[in-house]
Amino acid sequence: MKLLVLLLNVLWCSYVVAADEKKSLPIAAYTLKLEPGYTQVRAVTGKVIKQHEASLSFEFSGKVQSIHFDQGEWVDTGQVIATQDTQLLEIEKLQLEAEKAKLYAQLKLAKIEQKRFEKLSKKNYSAAQQLDEVTTKIEVITAEHALLDANLQSVAVRLKKAQLVAPFSGLIAQRHVHLGEIASSGQAMVTLLEQNKSQVVLGVPMSLQHAINDTMMVAVSQAQYRAKLLSRGAQVDSVSRTLMMRFELPDDAPVYAGELARMVITTFTEQPGFWIPLSALTDGVRGTWQVYGVKDNTINSIAVNVHYTDGEYAYVSGALSEHPLIVANGLHKVAANITVEVVQTLSSRSL
Structure with missing residues (x-):
């Protein structure tokens, strides 16, 4: 009797194991669709600058006497922003003008003497010698007069440069x-x-x-602007290893210098392949990637090359043409050559 019971238990266990082996693993499958290539989206950042941005300064040292415009105020071309104290320059100008008047009087007297000695030189030798002296004196006075004119011109330039004038219309960003x-x-x-x-x-x-x-869309402060390409860059930046390109924004763009700018660059790469969810990828041998293809309710591991990922999907190529479906997720539960049952089919995605 005991032997009969033991045989019945063995037969029952064998039946249970056989039944379990015939069960299929339920999976979610992803439908593959062959694409001619993939679109890659990259974003680059930069900043807003102004075509004219100048730090204005006086050419000569001096005390700031007046400031006519402050930070945040608008200035038109030619308006005086600030002035320096010109008291010493005005005094120097008066001194030079007085010396010029003195030289003018000396020159006038010397010319009178020159005329008188010209008449006397025709009569005696000593008068001729005095004529030479007066002529030389006139030349010296004339040279000194020219030097004073140059000094007066220099003072006039310094007086003019004591005014800080706006070279173009704009906004004073800082004082x-x-x-x-x-x-x-x-x-x-x-x-x-x-x-x-x-x-x-x-x-x-x-x-x-x-x-x-030649024209690209640029985002500044969540607003999109059509920007015109001005320069493709002359050299590679030593830090970022990128080409620093310049774009012109529309005149009415309400942007400020220093604001962050962002541009999206889209490229298309010709490479036949498939978009698959990242959850369908798993590690292969020797650092490769693989997916599980579904065919006749059986799954097989297939090695693939990953060309691009966007954080959610990957664009891959490989021997997938004979497998219209792949396992979409839950790869830790599956293995090659097991029987599966597709209980959910996910549509393919084209990018």
């Missing part, structure tokens, strides 16, 4: 010096920005320069 301070030669007084003709400088990788058109 660096306060009233009453001594402004050194070349020290920045204000930073002037031209509001129109804003530009964008972007670093574009060498591999993407062929994808840059």
Whole structure:
């Protein structure tokens, strides 16, 4: 009797195992669709600059006497932004003018003497000698007069340059010096920005320069602008290893210097392949990638090459033409050559 019971238990276990082996693993499958190539999307960043941006300064050192415009105010071309104290220059000008008047009087007297000695020189030798002396004196006075004129012209230039004049219309972005301070030669007084003709400088990788058109869409502060290409870059940036390209924004673009700019570059690569979800990829041997193809309710591992990923999908190529479906996810539950049942089919995605 005991032997009969033991035989019945063995037969029952064998039946259960056989039944389990015939069960199919339920999976979600992804439908493959052959594509001629893939589109790659890259974003590059840069900043807004102004065509005219200048740090204005006085050419000569001096005390700041007046400031007519402050930070954030608009200035038109030719308007005086600030002036220096010109009291010493005015005194120097008066001194030079007085010396000039003195020389003029001396020159006038010397010319009178010259005429008198010209008449006397015809009668005696001593008068001829005095005529030579007067003529030389006139030449010296004339030279000194010319030197004074040059000095007066220099003072006039310095007086003119004591006024800081706007070279173009724009907005004063910063004021660096306060009233009453001594402004050194070349020290920045204000930073002037031209509001129109804003530009964008972007670093574009060498591999993407062929994808840059004459007009590109550029985003600044969540607004899109059609920008015109001005320069494709003359050299590669030593830090970012990119070409610094310049684009011109529309005149009415309400942007500010220093704002972040972003441009999306789209390229198409001809490479027959398939878009698959990243969840369908798994590690293969020796650092390769593989997917599980579904055919006749059986799955097989297939090695693939990954060309591009966008964070959600991967574009791959490989021997997938004989497998219209692949396992979409849950790869840790499957293995090659097992029987499966497709309970859900996901549509293919084209990008």
